[in-house]
Amino acid sequence: MSDFLVYQWDFSATAPQPCAVQSVPPSVTAGHWYHCHREAEGLYEWLLANRVSHAAINSLLDKDTRPNFELINDDQWVLILRGLNLNENANPEDMLSLRILYLNGALISVRKTPSSTIEALQRSLQDKTGPADIKSLLLAMVNGLNRNIDNFLQSQEELIETFDDESELTQEMMQTHKALLKIKRFIKPQQYALSDLYEAEVPSLAQASIHLRQSLNTITRINETLDFYLTHLDIIKGELRQFHAEKMNQNTYLFSVIAAIFLPTSFLTGLLGVNVGGIPGADSPIAFGLFCLGLVFIFGFEIWFLRKLRMFDKE
Numbered sequence: 409m410s411d412f413l414v415y416q417w418d419f420s421a422t423a424p425q426p427c428a429v430q431s432v433p434p435s436v437t438a439g440h441w442y443h444c445h446r447e448a449e450g451l452y453e454w455l456l457a458n459r460v461s462h463a464a465i466n467s468l469l470d471k472d473t474r475p476n477f478e479l480i481n482d483d484q485w486v487l488i489l490r491g492l493n494l495n496e497n498a499n500p501e502d503m504l505s506l507r508i509l510y511l512n513g514a515l516i517s518v519r520k521t522p523s524s525t526i527e528a529l530q531r532s533l534q535d536k537t538g539p540a541d542i543k544s545l546l547l548a549m550v551n552g553l554n555r556n557i558d559n560f561l562q563s564q565e566e567l568i569e570t571f572d573d574e575s576e577l578t579q580e581m582m583q584t585h586k587a588l589l590k591i592k593r594f595i596k597p598q599q600y601a602l603s604d605l606y607e608a609e610v611p612s613l614a615q616a617s618i619h620l621r622q623s624l625n626t627i628t629r630i631n632e633t634l635d636f637y638l639t640h641l642d643i644i645k646g647e648l649r650q651f652h653a654e655k656m657n658q659n660t661y662l663f664s665v666i667a668a669i670f671l672p673t674s675f676l677t678g679l680l681g682v683n684v685g686g687i688p689g690a691d692s693p694i695a696f697g698l699f700c701l702g703l704v705f706i707f708g709f710e711i712w713f714l715r716k717l718r719m720f721d722k723e
Contacts, residue, residue: 411445411448411449411450411451412444412445412448412449412450412451412454413429413430413433413442413443413444413445414429414443414444414445415427415429415443415530416428416429416433416440416441416442416443417440417441417533418437418439418440419439419440419441419539419540419541419542419545420437420438420439420440423536423540424533424538424539424540426533426534427440433454435457435458436458436511436512436514436516437514438512438513438514439513439514439541439542440514440515441514441515441516441517441542441545442514442515442516442517443516443517443519443526443530444516444517444518444519445518445519445520446468446469446507446518446519446520447520451469451518452465452469455468455516458511460484460509460511461480461484463478463480464478464480464484464485464486464509467486467488467507468486468507468509468516468518469518473488473505473507474488474490474594474597475488475489475490475594475597475598475600475601476488476597476601476604477601477602477604477605477608479604479608479610482610482611482612483510483511483512483513483612484509484510484511484512485509485510485605485608485610486507486508486509486510487507487508487510487546487601487605488505488506488507488508488601489505489506489507489508489549489550489553489598489601490503490504490505490506490553490594490595490598491503491504491506491523491524491525491552491553491556491557492504492524492553492556492557492560492591493521494524494556495521495522495524499587500560500587500591501586501587501588501590501591502590503590503591503594504519504520504521504523505519505520506518506519506523506525506526506549506553507519508546508549510542510546510610510612513542513612514542515542515545515546517549524556525549525552525553525556526549526552528552529545529548529549529552532548542612543612543613543615543616544616546613546616547616547619547620547623550602550620550623551623551626554623554626554627554630557591557595557630558626558630560591561630561633561634561637564584564587564588564637565637567580567584568584568637568640568641568644571584571641571644572644574644574648575648575651576648577645577648577649581641581644581645584641585638585641585645588634588637588638588641589638591634592631592634592635592638595627595630595631595634596631598627599624599627599628599631602620602623602624602627603624605620606620606621606624665714668710668714669707669710669711669714672706672710673703673706673707676702676703676706677703
């Protein structure tokens with residue numbers, strides 16, 4: 409097998425047929441799909457040998473890219489997409505990059521990490537239930553990525569609904585918010601990329617414009633759903649922060665009232681305690697009782713006065 413070619417399909421026949429992956433892949437042939445490993449040796453040279461433009465090669469092989477559509481000419485254009493990472497032990501929000509090159513009737517897809525969408529397409533082709541031509545293959549890739557994101561958001565909707573009953577900011581709530589933000593980072597430009605592809609009206613997709621428009625509508629709806637979920641989470645977090653702030657203010661106010669009540673009595677007891685000339689009334693058997701009655705009177709007067717000012721109603 410070649411170092412970079414994962415598999416190859418021929419769509420020029422009546423039904424799609426798998427091609428043997430040769431040690432040295434032949435020239436790019438119209439009606440064929442080439443799925444390649446982005447970081448494997450030989451891919452760059454193979455693309456150059458097939459007269460792929462340097463701009464397209466850079467877009468296909470760059471380490472970090474955002475969703476984008478780049479039209480080189482009617483027979484050569486690049487579409488860069490992102491999809492959820494549904495591999496085992498992976499976080500879905502760590503989105504995978506799928507780069508697609510249309511070249512003279514052939515489709516070349518490039519990936520670093522295996523994509524569940526591409527693997528599902530491969531299985532459907534093997535089962536003879538997959539797309540029948542190159543344009544249908546491209547639409548199947550786009551729709552597969554959209555479907556996975558849509559399914560993921562449906563599961564998040566059920567989770568977000570449970571957050572409405574929370575009384576604390578939970579770790580799960582914060583992780584959900586961060587995950588949706590990471591997805592939003594790529595899905596918004598992905599909508600623009602598909603919009604640019606649709607508006608470019610490339611001849612290779614002339615007969616699939618209606619289906620492409622449907623795919624664009626789907627990604628637009630996904631973006632609107634993401635915006636709604638993120639706004640919902642912001643509202644929930646804001647309400648929880650406000651609730652805790654009000655609770656803290658109430659506690660602070662209560663402690664302030666208590667401190668105000670005890671301040672005069674604390675002053676009197678402290679004053680008597682540091683009297684270097686001796687405690688007044690130390691020789692009188694009723695002095696301590698009178699002092700306690702005085703403290704009770706002060707307590708009562710303070711409580712009456714604070715109630716008159718409606719201080720306790722503010723709790």
